[in-house]
Amino acid sequence: MGAEPLQIDHARIERAVREILLAIGEDPDRDGLLDTPARVARAYAEQFAGLGQIPQDALTTIFDAGHDEMVLVRDIEVYSTCEHHLVPFHGVAHVGYIPNGKGQVTGLSKLARLVDVFARRPQVQERMTSQIADALMEVLEPRGTIVVVEAEHMCMAMRGVRKPGAKTITSAVRGIFRDDDKTRAEAMSLINAR
Ligand SMILES: Nc1nc2c(ncn2[C@@H]2O[C@H](COP(=O)(O)OP(=O)(O)OP(=O)(O)O)[C@@H](O)[C@H]2O)c(=O)[nH]1
Ligand SMILES: [Zn+2]
Numbered sequence: 001m002g003a004e005p006l007q008i009d010h011a012r013i014e015r016a017v018r019e020i021l022l023a024i025g026e027d028p029d030r031d032g033l034l035d036t037p038a039r040v041a042r043a044y045a046e047q048f049a050g051l052g053q054i055p056q057d058a059l060t061t062i063f064d065a066g067h068d069e070m071v072l073v074r075d076i077e078v079y080s081t082c083e084h085h086l087v088p089f090h091g092v093a094h095v096g097y098i099p100n101g102k103g104q105v106t107g108l109s110k111l112a113r114l115v116d117v118f119a120r121r122p123q124v125q126e127r128m129t130s131q132i133a134d135a136l137m138e139v140l141e142p143r144g145t146i147v148v149v150e151a152e153h154m155c156m157a158m159r160g161v162r163k164p165g166a167k168t169i170t171s172a173v174r175g176i177f178r179d180d181d182k183t184r185a186e187a188m189s190l191i192n193a194r
Helices: 010-023 036-047 108-119 125-140 181-192
Strands: 062-064 071-082 088-098 104-106 144-153 168-175
Touching: 010 036, 071 108, 071 144, 071 181, 088 108, 088 125, 088 181, 104 108, 104 125, 108 125, 125 144, 125 168, 144 181
Parallel strands: none
Antiparallel strands: 062 104, 071 088, 088 144, 144 168
């Protein structure tokens, strides 16, 4: 099942970027900036491609692996865009789940694809973390899921409070990971094992 692909309005982005360049006192017609509005439009189309996607677009492969214990993919590189300042935040996501009684699992790469569906949108880290967990619960119907995201926000590093290196850690636990301390602790020890 796939959603209608989102139509990013390149011409509109180009007009807006030209306006911003004028507003900061730049000359959008100088050589180096001539192609910038079109480049930004292409970059935004990629950065915000997740707006046109739904979790089912990512979790396309579900099969019976006869495995009903924890599956955890750690250190999934994540690049997203802070919706407050439209600058990047980046880090890693750890995504785990325990399959349901039918032993249904998804392809490992699909967990990383799911992360991207939500990362490639204007985001706050907390919502992105919850959305990944909720989508996994909805599509895979596992016994539970855990999502932990560790990220550095450029809006806190390069501007504003200027604290490079500060890490924000968010987590979302559902099902058995919420109800059972031992299961959650097992996942956290796997996530933190270096
Ligand atoms: N909770 C949360 N806050 C975020 C995230 N990304 C950015 N922020 C914060 O959003 C807040 C926006 O605060 P405002 O006071 O409206 O904006 P601002 O004047 O640019 O704030 P400063 O960044 O402190 O200069 C800031 O504290 C950011 O650090 C996020 O993913 N989650
Ligand atoms: Zn920000």
